[in-house]
Amino acid sequence: MTSRSKPDAPSARPAMGKAATINDIARLSGVSKKTVSRIINNSPLVRKDTRDKVEALMREVGYVPDPMARGLAFRRSFLIGMVYDNPTAQYIVNMQYGALDALRDSGFELVVHPCDSRSPGYIDGVRRFVQQQKLHGVMLIPRASEDQALADMLADIGCRYTRIASVAMDEPARMVVTHDRNGAAEAAEYLLSLGHTDIALITGPNAYRSAHERTAGFLEALAARGIELPKSRIVEAGYTFESGVLAAEALLAGKRRPTAIFTGNDEMAAGVYKVALRAGISIPRQLSIIGFDDSPLASRLWPSLTSVRRHTRDTGRIAAEMLIQHQDNSAALSAASIRPHLIIRDSCQPPEA
Amino acid sequence: MTSRSKPDAPSARPAMGKAATINDIARLSGVSKKTVSRIINNSPLVRKDTRDKVEALMREVGYVPDPMARGLAFRRSFLIGMVYDNPTAQYIVNMQYGALDALRDSGFELVVHPCDSRSPGYIDGVRRFVQQQKLHGVMLIPRASEDQALADMLADIGCRYTRIASVAMDEPARMVVTHDRNGAAEAAEYLLSLGHTDIALITGPNAYRSAHERTAGFLEALAARGIELPKSRIVEAGYTFESGVLAAEALLAGKRRPTAIFTGNDEMAAGVYKVALRAGISIPRQLSIIGFDDSPLASRLWPSLTSVRRHTRDTGRIAAEMLIQHQDNSAALSAASIRPHLIIRDSCQPPEA
DNA sequence: CTGAAAGCGCTTACAG
DNA sequence: CTGAAAGCGCTTACAG
Numbered sequence: 162m163t164s165r166s167k168p169d170a171p172s173a174r175p176a177m178g179k180a181a182t183i184n185d186i187a188r189l190s191g192v193s194k195k196t197v198s199r200i201i202n203n204s205p206l207v208r209k210d211t212r213d214k215v216e217a218l219m220r221e222v223g224y225v226p227d228p229m230a231r232g233l234a235f236r237r238s239f240l241i242g243m244v245y246d247n248p249t250a251q252y253i254v255n256m257q258y259g260a261l262d263a264l265r266d267s268g269f270e271l272v273v274h275p276c277d278s279r280s281p282g283y284i285d286g287v288r289r290f291v292q293q294q295k296l297h298g299v300m301l302i303p304r305a306s307e308d309q310a311l312a313d314m315l316a317d318i319g320c321r322y323t324r325i326a327s328v329a330m331d332e333p334a335r336m337v338v339t340h341d342r343n344g345a346a347e348a349a350e351y352l353l354s355l356g357h358t359d360i361a362l363i364t365g366p367n368a369y370r371s372a373h374e375r376t377a378g379f380l381e382a383l384a385a386r387g388i389e390l391p392k393s394r395i396v397e398a399g400y401t402f403e404s405g406v407l408a409a410e411a412l413l414a415g416k417r418r419p420t421a422i423f424t425g426n427d428e429m430a431a432g433v434y435k436v437a438l439r440a441g442i443s444i445p446r447q448l449s450i451i452g453f454d455d456s457p458l459a460s461r462l463w464p465s466l467t468s469v470r471r472h473t474r475d476t477g478r479i480a481a482e483m484l485i486q487h488q489d490n491s492a493a494l495s496a497a498s499i500r501p502h503l504i505i506r507d508s509c510q511p512p513e514a
Numbered sequence: 515m516t517s518r519s520k521p522d523a524p525s526a527r528p529a530m531g532k533a534a535t536i537n538d539i540a541r542l543s544g545v546s547k548k549t550v551s552r553i554i555n556n557s558p559l560v561r562k563d564t565r566d567k568v569e570a571l572m573r574e575v576g577y578v579p580d581p582m583a584r585g586l587a588f589r590r591s592f593l594i595g596m597v598y599d600n601p602t603a604q605y606i607v608n609m610q611y612g613a614l615d616a617l618r619d620s621g622f623e624l625v626v627h628p629c630d631s632r633s634p635g636y637i638d639g640v641r642r643f644v645q646q647q648k649l650h651g652v653m654l655i656p657r658a659s660e661d662q663a664l665a666d667m668l669a670d671i672g673c674r675y676t677r678i679a680s681v682a683m684d685e686p687a688r689m690v691v692t693h694d695r696n697g698a699a700e701a702a703e704y705l706l707s708l709g710h711t712d713i714a715l716i717t718g719p720n721a722y723r724s725a726h727e728r729t730a731g732f733l734e735a736l737a738a739r740g741i742e743l744p745k746s747r748i749v750e751a752g753y754t755f756e757s758g759v760l761a762a763e764a765l766l767a768g769k770r771r772p773t774a775i776f777t778g779n780d781e782m783a784a785g786v787y788k789v790a791l792r793a794g795i796s797i798p799r800q801l802s803i804i805g806f807d808d809s810p811l812a813s814r815l816w817p818s819l820t821s822v823r824r825h826t827r828d829t830g831r832i833a834a835e836m837l838i839q840h841q842d843n844s845a846a847l848s849a850a851s852i853r854p855h856l857i858i859r860d861s862c863q864p865p866e867a
Numbered sequence: 868c869t870g871a872a873a874g875c876g877c878t879t880a881c882a883g
Numbered sequence: 884c885t886g887a888a889a890g891c892g893c894t895t896a897c898a899g
Contacts, residue, residue, distance in 0.1 A: 180645070182876055193886045198878060206884060225646050229591060230876030232582040233891050240625070250810070254603040257626055270647060272593070272623045273610055292533070293578050294623060402814055431814040438816045457603070458814060461755055461784040463791045535892055546870045551894060559868055583892030586875050869899085878891080883884105 181224045189222075190215045201226050228268065238295045239269050241484055244287055244311075245302035246278040249428070251456050252473055256302055256325075259477025269297065269485055278305050284314050291320045298322060298484035300477070307370045323480040327374040337480045337499070341371050341453075342378030344469035344501030348423050348451045349382035351467075351503055356511045357421040357449060358388060363408040363433070365400040365425035372400070375425050375453060394419060398429055405432020413440060413448075420449060420512035427452035427459050427468055430508075434462055449509035464507035472499045534577045543571045554579050581621065591648045592622050594837055597640055597664075598655035599631040602781070604809050605826055609655055609678075612830025622650065622838055631658050637667050644673045651675060651837035653830070660723045676833040680727040690833045690852070694724050694806075697822035697854030698731030698776070701804045704820075704856055705774045706739050709864045710802060714772035715743060716761040716782050718753040725753070728778050728806060747772060751782055758785020766793060766801075773802060773865035780805035780812050780821055783861075787815055802862035817860035825852045 183201075187194040192215060199207050200215050218224075232238040243260060245253055253275075260271050274290050276283045291299060298321040305311060306324040312331060315322045324331050327341035352360055362379060365372030376395075383390065396411055398404035405424060409432055412419060424430040430452030434444065442448050444464055452459055455470035476499055536554075540547040545568060552560050553568050571577075585591040596613060598606055606628075613624050627643050629636045644652060651674040658664060659677040665684060668675045677684050680694035705713055715732060718725030729748075736743065749764055751757035758777060762785055765772060777783040783805035787797065795801050797817055805812055808823035829852055 184876080194877080195879095195886055196884090199885085202878085208884060211884085225642075227586070227876050228647065229582045229585040230891090231878075233580070233586050233893085234876080234878035236878095236891070238582060240623070250607040251603040254606055258628065261626070261628065270593070270625045270643075272625045273614070275611065275614065289578075290623075294581060402810075428814070435814075435816040457755075458811065461781070461788075461811060461815075463788040537892080547893080548870055548895095549868090552869085555894085561868060564868085580892050583875090584894075586877085587892080587894035589875070589894095871898090872896095874895080875893085876891105879889090881886105881888090883886085 181222045183226065185222070186215065186219055186224055190218045201231075225268075232295065236295060237297055240272050240294055240296050241269050241481060242272055242274050242290060242294070242296045242299035243302065244274045244276060244290075244299050244305050246276055246283075246305040248303065249454070249456065252454070253302070255473035256300075256477035259474035259479075260300060260481040262474065262478040263481035263485065267485055271481075272296075274299075276305065278308055278311075284308075284311055287311060288314055288318060291315065292318060296320060300480045300484065301325065303327070303371055304369055321484060323483045325476055325480050327371040330370070334483070337476055337483070339371075339471060339476060340500050341374040341471075342381075344453065344471070344503070345375040345378030345423070346382035347501075347503045348453070348469055349379045350386075351505070352421045352423065352449065352451065352509065353383070353386050353388070355421075355449065355509060359394075359417075359419045359421075359512070360388070360390060361394040361412050361419035361422045362390060362396070363405060363412070363422060363424040363429050364395065364397050365429075367397060369400070372425050379423055398425070398432075400426050400428060402428045402432050405429030406435055407432075409433040409436035413437065413442060418442070418448070420447075421451070421509065422448065423451045423453075425453055427454040427456040427466060430466055430468070431458055431462060434466075445508050445510040447513065449512070451503075451509060455504050459504070459506065462508075466508045467506045468504055469501050470504045471501045475499055534575045536579065538575070539568065539572055539577055542575075543568045554584075578621075585648065589648060590650055593625050593647055593649050594622050594834060595625055595627050595643060595647070595649045595652035596655065597627045597629060597643075597652050597658055599629055599636075599658040601656065602807070602809065605807070606655070608826035609653075609830035612827035612832075613653060613834040615827065615831040616834035616838065620838055624834075625649075627652075629658065631661055631664075637661075637664055640664060641667055641671060644668065645671060649673060653833045653837065654678065656680070656724055657722055674837060676836045678829055678833050680724040683723070687836070690829055690836070692724075692824060692829060693853050694727040694824075695731030695734075697806065697824070697856070698728040699735035700854075700856045701776050701806070701822055702732045702735035703739075704858070705776065705802065705804065705862065706736070706741070708774075708802065708862060710774040711741060712747075712770075712772045712774075712865070713741070713743060714747040714765050714775045715749070716758060716765070716775060716777040716786070717748065717750050718778035718782075720750060722753070725778050732776055751778070751785075753779050753781060755781045755785050755788075758782030759788055760785075762786040762789035766790065766795060771795070771801070773800075774804070774862070775801065776804045776806075778806055780807045780809040780819060783819055783821070784811055784815060787819075798861050798863040800866065802865070804856075804862060808857050812857070812859065815861075819861045820859045821857055822854050823857045824854045828852055 183194045183197050186197045200212050228239045301324045306326050323335055325337045327339050329336050329338050364376045396408040398408040430450055433450055452466050452468035455468040459466040459468040536547045536550050539550045553565050581592045654677045659679050676688055678690045680692050682689050682691050717729045749761040751761040783803055786803055805819050805821035808821040812819040812821040
């Protein structure tokens with residue numbers, strides 16, 4: 162129990178005495194506030210010894226410029242918005258961690274904005290969010306990032322943004338590409354290397370770019386080794402556990418079952434597990450399975466699931482860095498892209514003779 | 515591809531012409547800006563027809579006061595901080611959704627601040643976060659919420675906060691109590707109702723208040739029906755999957771296995787699944803299992819896991835509401851508490867004869 | 868119930 | 884390289 166000041170006291174003031182302001186720094190170091198301002202903003206137009214003297218004082222008194230005052234004068238806040246639409250929790254949290262990695266000690270903060278891209282007014286909602294908060298920039302996470310109308314709106318109102326997507330769909334300076342295609346290809350190659358040829362595929366919704374990329378990468382890699390899947394071995398599902406169950410039921414019902422299944426994400430792979438376990442089909446002896454995401458679920462399932470890992474945290478970090486970076490080095494980052502790779506666990510083995 | 519203004523254009527201005535300011539509203543409606551300010555702040559000192567006239571104009575031009583200007587004058591921002599320490603992704607995301615439910619259309623935004631409560635400087639990190647951003651208030655999520663030093667620091671600097679915890683540990687106006695004890699008791703009663711008597715318990719770390727509450731609730735409910743667990747049937751683990759595996763191995767090794775296990779969270783229950791499946795112990799025929807959290811994992815496991823559901827999103831909503839509520843009705847909310855309850859799935863049945 | 872003045876802590880022109 | 888003036892869009896005393 163604490164017995165300090167009343168929580169609803171009308172005026173909340175800093176701990177002891179007011180915090181130092183730019184005026185204090187200017188007065189104490191004997192320069193004008195404009196010079197202090199120049200130092201805050203890293204202007205080159207300050208003599209080195211002036212800068213050193215003032216910076217020492219700032220450190221000494223623990224001075225940090227007020228983001229609201231700065232934002233008011235700049236007509237832009239020091240807030241980065243993260244806009245996303247309904248993906249899995251672990252993915253979002255990792256993305257947030259990554260963004261915060263980039264924002265740490267930068268003076269910027271992360272404000273989250275989940276939305277529903279199926280609701281009609283959602284783009285307007287994002288616009289209000291951006292304009293009312295005068296956001297410095299926003300990160301767009303799949304699947305919202307795939308919505309060109311959203312990106313167009315942001316460009317219209319002059320809001321800088323970065324898009325995270327499985328494939329380049331905007332100027333390089335605004336894109337972080339995750340190359341899902343490569344990850345899926347690696348999964349295909351692994352199954353081939355184990356000797357599988359009767360392989361099935363459960364895809365995410367075709368309308369999702371990520372699903373399209375993963376499917377294409379998987380099928381291409383198979384084709385490169387001369388294997389073409391019949392239509393009956395490819396089932397489109399909805400990226401959800403339940404849809405994975407339905408797809409697996411269709412795939413595992415007949416007598417001639419595939420010896421391996423690749424699913425567009427781990428959720429659907431868990432659905433395959435359920436159907437297989439219920440039907441007494443042994444994983445991996447009678448059925449090999451590979452997922453995509455390397456979510457926590459992958460290691461919690463038994464046997465643990467081989468899955469394609471995405472470097473979500475790094476992806477989020479880079480997307481945020483691109484937003485707060487100064488122009489000079491942003492070019493270096495603009496080509497940012499991260500390749501997924503396969504994490505091998507216990508859900509695959511060569512097919513039975 | 516879009517071909518709009520360059521993303522790095524030095525001056526980002528609103529879409530078309532500047533947005534309206536308080537001066538525009540004052541001029542156009544023929545009152546002083548102070549009167550407009552009174553209306554913005556819901557002051558009763560405004561004649562109803564004046565208010566109506568001005569509000570109509572504000573709606574018409576889509577005027578929204580600038581949070582940075584307001585914040586600068588108020589010496590406090592319109593940002594709510596969410597401070598948390600390393601819990602599971604779904605829990606955090608649900609908490610964020612709940613907070614945003616409360617903040618929607620309130621003019622407040624949510625800024626996230628994960629931290630590591632084991633690192634020495636973390637309280638200082640939160641203090642800087644609060645003071646530099648002049649946060650309106652912060653929500654403390656377990657286990658950070660259990661740290662009295664953190665709460666004391668916030669009280670010291672005059673920052674309003676709400677704490678979410680399994681049991682009251684602060685003034686009612688600052689607490690949202692989740693009553694984990696009740697949920698655990700319900701799990702115990704369910705197992706008893708099925709006829710189990712040889713029951714085991716895998717607890718979270720005793721240092722966690724939630725673990726303590728869940729353990730106490732479970733054991734109390736058992737004791738109320740005359741059942742006392744021997745020490746050997748109670749294993750302390752770490753709330754993680756891996757620790758659940760180890761605990762289950764200890765519990766399921768001997769010949770006289772318990773017929774049911776209750777775990778302090780779903781992660782550890784998944785660990786029990788792994789050990790049971792590997793050992794050929796059939797769930798629920800030979801072993802009933804109940805988890806806690808009702809995480810997505812619960813329904814993805816097979817057979818699906820009976821688990822105690824926490825109303826995380828509502829909890830987050832209430833914690834945020836308490837922060838932005840005006841004093842008058844905060845009393846009504848202060849007693850806020852939410853009871854967990856058992857979600858019955860397929861992981862339990864009566865013990866074998 | 869309403870308003871004119873001063874101020875919140877910064878930055879942007881404009882000078883020098 | 885440095886500075887005095889005006890302004891960003893609001894609110895707080897203070898009057899009336």
